[in-house]
Amino acid sequence: MSYYRIRIQPNLVQHAEIAALLAAVLLVGSNAFVLSPILTDVAEGLETAPFRIAWAISSFGAATAVSALTLAGLVDRMPAGRVLGGAALVLAFAQVASGISPNWVWLCLSQAVAGGAVGVLLPGTYATAVTTAPPGRAAARLGLVLTGWALSLVLAVPLAAVVAEQFGWRMVYALLAGLSGLVGLGLMACLRNVRSAPVAPIPLWRALRLPGVVPLLLVMFTYMTAFYGSFAFFGEGLRTAFELSVQGIGLFVLAYGLGFGLAGLGLGILSPAITRGYVLLVLLGIAASYAGWAVALAAPQAALLAAMIWGVLNQLGLNALVVSLNQRAAAARGAVMGLNSAVSYSAVFAGPMIMGPVFAGAGFAAVSGLAAALVVIGAVISRNVIRRTP
Structure with a gap:
């Protein structure tokens, strides 16, 4: 498009x-x-x-x-x-x-x-x-x-x-x-x-054949599965760790939202080039933030800071992956973004389904550890498909 x-x-x-x-x-x-x-x-x-x-x-x-x-x-x-x-x-x-x-x-x-x-x-x-x-x-x-x-x-x-x-x-x-x-x-x-601009309709199979689109969609799936699987048990994990009320959990969700929003405003000013190194660095940062929950759950103040950092990094990650997909999409951006939305909403189901037994057996720290592993897998895949320069 x-x-x-x-x-x-x-x-x-x-x-x-x-x-x-x-x-x-x-x-x-x-x-x-x-x-x-x-x-x-x-x-x-x-x-x-x-x-x-x-x-x-x-x-x-x-x-x-x-x-x-x-x-x-x-x-x-x-x-x-x-x-x-x-x-x-x-x-x-x-x-x-x-x-x-x-x-x-x-x-x-x-x-x-x-x-x-x-x-x-x-x-x-x-x-x-x-x-x-x-x-x-x-x-x-x-x-x-x-x-x-x-x-x-x-x-x-x-x-x-x-x-x-x-x-x-x-x-x-x-x-x-x-x-x-x-x-x-x-x-x-x-x-x-x-x-x-006048273009012929782009069927999905042709959009999938565009160079780099399928691997990037796979990266998006691992990224979104990690997020939705973790977010589904985020509140319950905090409640278990700190004996919080529903309103208390809302404060941590607010911290996440503020981090996500502030990062968006920062991107509006800085407009970083979406290069291979940038995407890899952001994804590894997100993986580290997931792994860090094992430590952050020790104190409410640490968890509040971790939630805000998680929001900041997720904004950077989602932004980088969507821009990368658009760079690959040429005249099929609508079709490719449709595939991206389908993959993302598939992760809404896959994330909680995968993480549910993990949470039941080992708690939120184990869930976030698995999420970190999924994002690392996505980072490895992205290394081979993201362009070196924008």
Whole structure:
């Protein structure tokens, strides 16, 4: 996918593009994370068991993976504003449907529709952020856009708990739907002058044959499996180590989100060159941060610092891998980012499944140790596929 602008845009309009793309990632993160803190409230409201409400999260993840594999390439062939804005509006519809759910089946189906929208919105946002960046500024622009994940953790998740307690869980989805509608219109307006250069549709099998794409997707899978497997047991590991309440665990999640967000802002200023050495250094740093949890769990202060460092390094790692994939993607960025989203959401299932027995048998330190090993494997693979120069 390559983009051109109808006219040279002033800085103000370019800033509006970045804000709209950041808001799109915020929407995705909010919908992905918001159900966890209100799970019990939703279950009570729909008069069912909490595990059935958790199936809505699985429905969302599975639909996202399928949609990313089948529909993400739309952004290679149609105007970015129309594709991303339309996906955000479909997400708004799904959130309205979630908020009026009469039973858990309806909620699962609504979240499946939300996943279908996110399978287009997320890879399209990544691809658009990189391809519309000025030369040499891809990492900087993507770093700012990825800050939306941090904002969803720092703002959306705590606010969802407060809103659900004061006004009921249905109001959470009503507010999300309103925000999604506004962001959808904003994407259409801010990206209205961004057009896809005419290209033939790129099938997935051709995207997979691009040099370096499959190994990089394998690196992404090991990286994401390590993260989602660890994050799934992060709170319980801290609770066991320090006898924390739910609010106490939230402080450590906040530290992670702050680290992730601050690193994104730093990337927006520094814009590092994504070279082989840089990617290898970041991945090894992430592996070291996972291994360091065996020591950090000895004291709350050390764990708080470790959570923030983990957030910083994960921002750097995700940024570097997404930029590297885009460098390899040529005119198939939408398709490749769709494959990336499918791989990432597959890791949502694989991570907890792999780490569950490890946590049950040996605790969070063993989970983080296995995560470190997975990231080292990814680092070894990346050494042979990342370009020496950007």
